[in-house]
Amino acid sequence: MSSRTYNMALHCSRACRQYLLHLAQDNVEFRLPEIKALLSLRGQPFCPVEDFKEKSPFWLLKNVSEDDVRGIMARTVCAKSVFELWGHGRTHTELQSSLERYPKEDMAPFLQEDSTYKINVYTFNKTLEFQDRIKKIDELEYLPFQGKVNLKHPDHVFCLLEDYGTDPNNIPDEPFHVYFGRWIADGQRELIRSHSVKKRHFIGNTSMDAGLSFIMANHARVKSHDLVYDPFVGTGSLLIACSHFGAYVCGTDIDYNTIHGIGKASRKNQKWRGPDENIRANLRQYGREQFYLDVLVSDASKSIWREGPLFNAIVTDPPYGIRESTRRTGSQKEIIKPSEDFCGESHVPVSMAYHLSDMLSDLLNFAARYLVMGGRLVYWLPIYRPEYREEIVPLHPCLSLISNCEQTLSSHTSRRLITMEKTKEFEASDIMSLLQDSRYSPYRGHNAFREKYFSGITKRSGKDEGKAPTKEDD
Template sequence: RSAIEVWVQAVSYSSFYSQLASLSPEVLVEILFSFSSFRIKVESFNKQLSLQEKINKIEQLTSGPVNFGGQINLKDGCDVTYCLLEYYERVNNQSAETPSQIYFGKWICDSQRDVLKKYNLSSRKFIGNTSMDPTLSMIMANMAHVREGSLVYDPFVGTGSLLVSCAHFGGHVMGSDIDYNIITGVGKSSRAGQKYRCREESIRNNLKQYGLEARYIDAFIADASLHDKLWKFSKKGLFDAIITDPPYGIREPTTKLGFKKEPIDDMKPEIEENHIPCKKNYNLNEILCDLLCFAAKYLVEGGRLVYWMPIYRNDYSDLNIPQHERLRLVSNCEQVLNNRVSRRMITMQKI
């Protein structure tokens, strides 16, 4: 829920106050002289403390071996917040009398859980069967180091959930998909009780809904296997981040342009003008290989690729993770889906 700079960690209060008295000079100077007002928050885990118990702990702390500089201010406008955290063991469904772990430090920031409510999929204008959960979308954007001014691309954009998260952090976003219906916002709806998509269902309107339209560049129809024919190559790279959830062929098909049989060489011009290209299967190994090659070529130096990869847990090995000589593996995180199957969020950085 919060990020805290921990200064003391102890298993008893005697050890706690001993460590508090021997804090480094830099920390002591910060406590004594750096702030004109402060407050102390007391939180316990596995045991509920009364208000009076919390007040007693605060008084003991402020009258202990360290003199806290500044005035006590219990409101939000104080200069600094210190946190005293206690963890109590549970024995026979009862909390222990004394804490088994005690932590003390300076509050840095709270989490952004309220943001997840804001971007809840149930209230979003345009969603699909595989729209990424807001929590995972935010984590992916963080892993990609998306910041103000980043240029971000999703080559399997779908309904644009990842673009929304990247735009939230200040990125300028764009994406592509081979699915005509998704990009144009037509066809059957994924919402319960709604047969077809309406005109307002589009990636642009998703970002407009959250006041992020100014960071939306475009979404267009493209074959992810043909990116070399789509983009102009630059030695310096193009994108700060490529972030995507490739199709696995389960709820969304894996396809690319191509003929299942031999192509027709003598197609008449009047037919060719309105011709809809054929598609053929695009297996996951090819998808990931093309994705890494694309990222290695079009990411700026230091830019990041973040993507999901499905695996069978019993057969998994780190050797299964695709590699590229221009990409360094930064992180490999597992999301367990069931006893047999999971997927891994892979983060790579261009070197």
């Protein structure tokens, strides 16, 4: 073979390479938007092979490079590991034929005599005895391994993966599908443990769970040197996740005590918050203090920012009114007309009800005005499930809906993680469309989420009776 033909063959076999993603089975709906967002950060589309099953723990990807999959694994909390796929099939015989077709020159660098290796066996939805695992490894003897086995520090790690389906009550004797590949990298599942709210310095009643915070930062495509803002910052869980990916972070909250880290503690056995229990200290705990800009007390219904595109991403968790109130400050415009017997004095309300639908339209308008082009808004939308229709998700002429994933909270309530991308600059004419077009304010019927949440609970008896959705429990 001439060197040119060899190089072309090599190029083709590399381009035709497939990668096997092994995904975690929690937060199943959040996985596809996460992987798509991470691929798009690298300028790559999501290219699954035919017969793609979104709920499966195994996905095959094509048209990506090893660098791309390493880039995804450096950020994902939904995928556990990725392998360069060498072969697969519905049976071990099909796997063998598939492995025999894999280009020998692509295998060769990893099977050298002077290298060491190890083969793992992973079974999904079935536990195998040690002897059965060894037997499965022995059955791979047709693979031309030349190096020595080293279980502790191998140069190369391979894995035989068997998929026994997703029904724990109906586990077949033989797997539905088997895969063999070279391990490339693990994902960032460890972040879920290392950033657990349980071990966090400063927490509140609604601190966002660590795994979901990282998923939100990934859906928002937060990257190094970005400027990220959370208008309902609370204890700053979302700022922690965004700063982990190298973004500069800031936030606002209407609650003076939360912003100043004072007042009643949320931890059991602790009455008052201690000194230095604040958002800056949270970032310090994870070595991210250099990305902390600031947080201030401010009402999200009244923008304090100089007009114009400012933020690369807005990542937030607005209040639903279950564990924290949905209030906004009153203003001069909203002075209640004095009644006859009110001694003629005006009364400026300190705080007023802030309907969810108004809060959401303010949030979308804010994102349209202050996001840079291509910037993303990621937020949670509370849903009363019996009444949910896709049309109630608020839209905006300047923002495109990217994904909408459900996290069930109870039989009748859930919250949906909404990701939108700014695709058009905000113009004065958009205000008219917003007022006239009913698609832009469809959430109104869902305003009474709190009442519906609690009325649903009192109607039912069940394990979650009387329990508000705790985000720590996610």
